[in-house]
Amino acid sequence: xxxxxxxxxxxxxxxxxxxxxxxxxxxxxxxLDILAFERGRHTSYSACGIPYLVAKxxxxxxxxxxxxxxxxxxxxxxxxxxxxxxxxxxxxRRTVTARGPGGEETEERFDDLVFATGxxxxxxxxxxxxxxxxxxxQTLADGIAVRSYVDEERPSCAVVVGGGYIGLEMAxxxxxxGLRVRLVEAAAEPMGTLDPDMGALVRTALTGMGVEVHMGExxxxxxxxxxxxxxxxxxxxxxxxxxxxxxxxxxxNSALARAAGLEIGPTGGIAVDARMRTxxxxxxxxGDCVESFHRISRRPVSIALGTHANKQGxxxxxxIGGGYARFGGVLGTAISKVCGxxxxxxxxNEAEARAAGFxxxxxxxxxxxxxxxxxxxxxxxxxxxxxxRTRRLLGAQIVGWENAGKxxxxxxxxxxxxxxxxxxxxxxxxxxxxxxxxxxxVQITARKLAERM
Amino acid sequence: xxxxxxxxxxxxxxxxxxxxxxxxxxxxxxxLDILAFERGRHTSYSACGIPYLVAKxxxxxxxxxxxxxxxxxxxxxxxxxxxxxxxxxxxxRRTVTARGPGGEETEERFDDLVFATGxxxxxxxxxxxxxxxxxxxQTLADGIAVRSYVDEERPSCAVVVGGGYIGLEMAxxxxxxGLRVRLVEAAAEPMGTLDPDMGALVRTALTGMGVEVHMGExxxxxxxxxxxxxxxxxxxxxxxxxxxxxxxxxxxNSALARAAGLEIGPTGGIAVDARMRTxxxxxxxxGDCVESFHRISRRPVSIALGTHANKQGxxxxxxIGGGYARFGGVLGTAISKVCGxxxxxxxxNEAEARAAGFxxxxxxxxxxxxxxxxxxxxxxxxxxxxxxRTRRLLGAQIVGWENAGKxxxxxxxxxxxxxxxxxxxxxxxxxxxxxxxxxxxVQITARKLAERM
Numbered sequence: 001x002x003x004x005x006x007x008x009x010x011x012x013x014x015x016x017x018x019x020x021x022x023x024x025x026x027x028x029x030x031x032l033d034i035l036a037f038e039r040g041r042h043t044s045y046s047a048c049g050i051p052y053l054v055a056k057x058x059x060x061x062x063x064x065x066x067x068x069x070x071x072x073x074x075x076x077x078x079x080x081x082x083x084x085x086x087x088x089x090x091x092x093r094r095t096v097t098a099r100g101p102g103g104e105e106t107e108e109r110f111d112d113l114v115f116a117t118g119x120x121x122x123x124x125x126x127x128x129x130x131x132x133x134x135x136x137x138q139t140l141a142d143g144i145a146v147r148s149y150v151d152e153e154r155p156s157c158a159v160v161v162g163g164g165y166i167g168l169e170m171a172x173x174x175x176x177x178g179l180r181v182r183l184v185e186a187a188a189e190p191m192g193t194l195d196p197d198m199g200a201l202v203r204t205a206l207t208g209m210g211v212e213v214h215m216g217e218x219x220x221x222x223x224x225x226x227x228x229x230x231x232x233x234x235x236x237x238x239x240x241x242x243x244x245x246x247x248x249x250x251x252x253n254s255a256l257a258r259a260a261g262l263e264i265g266p267t268g269g270i271a272v273d274a275r276m277r278t279x280x281x282x283x284x285x286x287g288d289c290v291e292s293f294h295r296i297s298r299r300p301v302s303i304a305l306g307t308h309a310n311k312q313g314x315x316x317x318x319x320i321g322g323g324y325a326r327f328g329g330v331l332g333t334a335i336s337k338v339c340g341x342x343x344x345x346x347x348x349n350e351a352e353a354r355a356a357g358f359x360x361x362x363x364x365x366x367x368x369x370x371x372x373x374x375x376x377x378x379x380x381x382x383x384x385x386x387x388x389r390t391r392r393l394l395g396a397q398i399v400g401w402e403n404a405g406k407x408x409x410x411x412x413x414x415x416x417x418x419x420x421x422x423x424x425x426x427x428x429x430x431x432x433x434x435x436x437x438x439x440x441x442v443q444i445t446a447r448k449l450a451e452r453m
Numbered sequence: 454x455x456x457x458x459x460x461x462x463x464x465x466x467x468x469x470x471x472x473x474x475x476x477x478x479x480x481x482x483x484x485l486d487i488l489a490f491e492r493g494r495h496t497s498y499s500a501c502g503i504p505y506l507v508a509k510x511x512x513x514x515x516x517x518x519x520x521x522x523x524x525x526x527x528x529x530x531x532x533x534x535x536x537x538x539x540x541x542x543x544x545x546r547r548t549v550t551a552r553g554p555g556g557e558e559t560e561e562r563f564d565d566l567v568f569a570t571g572x573x574x575x576x577x578x579x580x581x582x583x584x585x586x587x588x589x590x591q592t593l594a595d596g597i598a599v600r601s602y603v604d605e606e607r608p609s610c611a612v613v614v615g616g617g618y619i620g621l622e623m624a625x626x627x628x629x630x631g632l633r634v635r636l637v638e639a640a641a642e643p644m645g646t647l648d649p650d651m652g653a654l655v656r657t658a659l660t661g662m663g664v665e666v667h668m669g670e671x672x673x674x675x676x677x678x679x680x681x682x683x684x685x686x687x688x689x690x691x692x693x694x695x696x697x698x699x700x701x702x703x704x705x706n707s708a709l710a711r712a713a714g715l716e717i718g719p720t721g722g723i724a725v726d727a728r729m730r731t732x733x734x735x736x737x738x739x740g741d742c743v744e745s746f747h748r749i750s751r752r753p754v755s756i757a758l759g760t761h762a763n764k765q766g767x768x769x770x771x772x773i774g775g776g777y778a779r780f781g782g783v784l785g786t787a788i789s790k791v792c793g794x795x796x797x798x799x800x801x802n803e804a805e806a807r808a809a810g811f812x813x814x815x816x817x818x819x820x821x822x823x824x825x826x827x828x829x830x831x832x833x834x835x836x837x838x839x840x841x842r843t844r845r846l847l848g849a850q851i852v853g854w855e856n857a858g859k860x861x862x863x864x865x866x867x868x869x870x871x872x873x874x875x876x877x878x879x880x881x882x883x884x885x886x887x888x889x890x891x892x893x894x895v896q897i898t899a900r901k902l903a904e905r906m
Contacts, residue, residue, distance in 0.1 A: 014891070046824060046826070046886065046891070048824075048884070048885055048886050048891075049824060049826060049827070049886050052826075052827060052886055052887075057827070057828055058826050058827065058828075063826040064826060165885075295881075305884065306884060306891045307881070307882070307884040307891055307892070308881075310891050310892060311879065327879070328876070328879035328880075329881075330881050331881040332881070333881040333882060333883050333884075334883065334885075335883030335884065335885045335888050336885050337885065337887045337888070342888075344883050346881070346883070371499060371501075371502060373499070373502060373505075373511050373516040373517060374502070374505060374510070374511065375510055375511075403856070403859070405883065405888060406856070406859065406860070406883060406888055406889070407859070407862070408882075408883045409860070409862065409863040409866075409880075409882045409883055409893070410862040410863060410865075410866050412863075412880060412881055412882055412883065413862075413863050413866035413867050413870070413872075413880055413882075414866050414870070416870075416872075416876070416880050416881065417866065417867070417869075417870030417871075417872060417876075418870075419866075419869075419870060423781070423869070423870075426764065426780070426781035427781075427862075427865060427866055427869050428748075428760070428761075428781075428782075428783050428784040428785070428786040428799070428865055428869065429760070429786060429861075429862045429865055429866075430786050430787065430788030430797050430799070430858065430859060430861045430862055430865065431501070431758065431759060431760040431786075431788065432501055432618075432622075432787075432788045432789050432790065433499065433501050433502050433505060434505075434790045435788050435790070435858060435859055436859070438467070438499065438501075438759045438760055438763050439760070439763060440862070
């Protein structure tokens with residue numbers, strides 16, 4: 001037994017390894033032992049990069065790994081144990097039970113503990129879901145498997161089930177790989193985190209890219225032949241598929257924390273405060289497994305995203321290391337790209353704003369990404385929601401072509417700062433013809449909304 | 454004589470015509486006469502587009518004209534008189550004296566008056582400055598003249614005098630037109646609104662683009678031959694030039710307002726309040742001729758830029774039309790591009806922060822515009838200044854390649870909202886591999902600065 005304080009991290013991806021690195025930065029190996037368990041083979045990889053690995057936009061899986069286990073061991077003195085799953089946590093005895101690659105179990109004591117157990121993909125009990133050729137795309141191992149399957153089995157048609165971010169990115173990947181692509185989604189429009197009017201723009205663009213879009217059609221079964229997927233069935237039709245990717249979203253992986261007796265919030269994520277403390281002393285959580293404070297709705301939300309995981313892990317690590325840090329909450333900002341179309345959102349959409357009890361107005365406006373006369377000026381449609389009485393911004397959505405999407409950051413900063421539509425319309429943003437019309441698209445939209453309110 | 458109230462606008466470009474249009478929107482032709490004098494031929498054109506007209510990125514001068522005089526007359530019932538210069542204003546009698554194209558003078562009464570007289574280019578009394586082949590690039594007529602000269606005289610080498618935004622954009626234009634380009638600038642680095650360390654990045658990039666950069670060399674004379682420019686002389690050398698463009702900045706064109714007895718501020722711009730009212734009742738001013746409140750230094754500044762002109766004109770027009778609007782001030786945000794290099798800034802640079810009496814820290818950090826593994830990830834260097842005690846952001850600068858520059862908007866929004874470096878580091882910005890590393894470059898820089906403070 002070692003007398004040094006010991007930090008155990010459960011989960012070796014963005015949140016867990018950010019916590020480990022940051023704790024190490026503040027407390028050297030002579031002050032703190034750090035042990036990290038990862039049930040997979042990889043640490044600290046970019047899960048968001050998986051579609052680009054499949055598309056071969058990114059050449060190898062190693063490119064997605066920010067730091068491998070060996071680097072953590074060597075440069076950060078973090079004892080990373082891959083292929084090892086934590087199967088039990090005893091908060092009273094302050095121990096975890098870990099099951100190694102060979103099935104052997106060991107018990108390890110901790111002083112501080114970080115849950116960074118990530119998310120589990122939604123996987124409905126559809127007939128045929130376990131057939132060959134059906135993939136999730138959550139882990140790097142998944143991504144490698146999909147890519148190998150495309151390389152080796154040479155599928156000619158793909159069905160993507162689920163029209164959210166990952167679904168769209170996988171659709172793009174298959175288009176790039178030359179497959180015929182169909183998208184099957186239960187909702188009326190793709191990108192359910194956008195309002196349907198903005199989602200419709202995405203659907204139209206997808207169709208223009210040659211993706212066959214089936215909206216309002218939940219998948220009901222996967223047809224198989226000799227254990228291999230052959231089609232995706234909905235109530236309206238059957239779509240041939242040599243490969244199927246499930247992109248139905250994820251939920252917080254909080255089972256272990258729940259079993260240990262930690263408080264789980266209403267969204268199913270581990271409840272944490274702004275310092276990433278759970279309900280138990282010296283036990284922290286970060287990343288996709290927690291729920292976060294939404295700055296506009298002021299409610300807890302679970303949003304699986306690498307940026308939050310990194311920031312939250314860092315906050316936990318700083319506090320564990322004796323520093324002081326707080327996580328400021330989230331706005332639900334997200335951005336994606338599918339074959340040149342850029343899609344972004346921040347804050348609340350209409351349904352979310354209604355659910356949060358806001359009375360609001362919206363404005364949707366099409367403008368251009370550059371001065372209209374400048375070559376490459378492309379359409380960008382911006383939608384803004386603002387509260388009726390206070391005129392404060394509640395949310396925004398952007399759908400447009402090259403250079404459209406990152407404008408969401410201006411809106412995110414404005415939302416973060418509690419600005420009104422007039423504040424946004426008045427901001428001193430960068431203007432030159434290659435970058436923007438003289439009134440930036442987000443500001444024209446804000447101005448129009450202000451005029452009406 | 455007409456009994457209807459009458460608005461006279463002096464200057465038919467962005468600020469003046471925004472004021473006219475907005476006043477018209479609020480008060481119809483039966484309620485308000487609007488008369489606008491423009492001494493040139495064009496109204497409401499994009500002066501910022503001139504370099505692209507010269508480069509032939511934009512095909513014709515008409516493309517830069519948002520609305521021509523005829524459109525204003527027909528659709529907005531604004532009596533636009535081009536080729537007509539206002540030569541005197543009598544505030545007591547509430548009249549202006551205008552000199553028409555034929556030299557004839559008329560006197561016109563007003564109830565409300567808007568000064569939108571723009572800026573005058575700095576034009577030092579250098580020997581040879583009036584030679585053929587020497588151009589300013591302030592008005593659309595200037596742009597047309599430069600383009601014609603390149604088309605017809607086929608100059609092979611150009612010297613751009615002045616390394617600010619317009620100088621760089623003209624250097625780019627000449628590179629695109631196939632000329633050999635030299636840039637001559639008095640300061641040690643180009644882009645004087647950046648700090649020298651960031652300006653040095655621009656200089657290096659310019660050199661890489663084949664532009665011969667002569668810094669620390671004020672032009673002392675223009676050599677001529679038969680009335681035509683042949684070279685630009687500095688204390689260090691003489692540089693052959695078939696064409697010379699002067700990009701030495703501008704100052705507010707406030708002579709007419711001064712002569713009329715209006716209060717002129719310390720920067721030489723017309724003093725206005727947030728509603729764009731001058732020191733005289735019913736007399737307004739907007740655009741390059743005024744001085745604006747700088748939100749960080751809290752001092753008046755004169756910044757000639759189309760965005761401010763548009764917003765200020767609109768504010769004046771709203772107030773004249775019986776509405777209520779205020780201009781929120783400026784941050785000095787600016788963005789430009791030279792052969793793929795993007796340069797942007799907002800708030801105060803080091804010299805400005807010192808002059809404003811701030812104690813501050815800075816951080817400069819190189820990152821990438823996309824996830825490092827994503828194709829097209831390019832270098833972006835971000836510099837951030839923050840006040841020492843409050844940790845509030847004071848300013849930021851960006852120099853980088855494709856997709857670098859517009860990130861200045863995030864910083865501008867953060868500055869506008871009075872955020873600290875920690876606020877900025879915590880923002881929920883859009884992340885996906887094609888758009889950003891998992892920590893956006895502006896946030897990594899903010900985080901590093903926060904760690905040090």
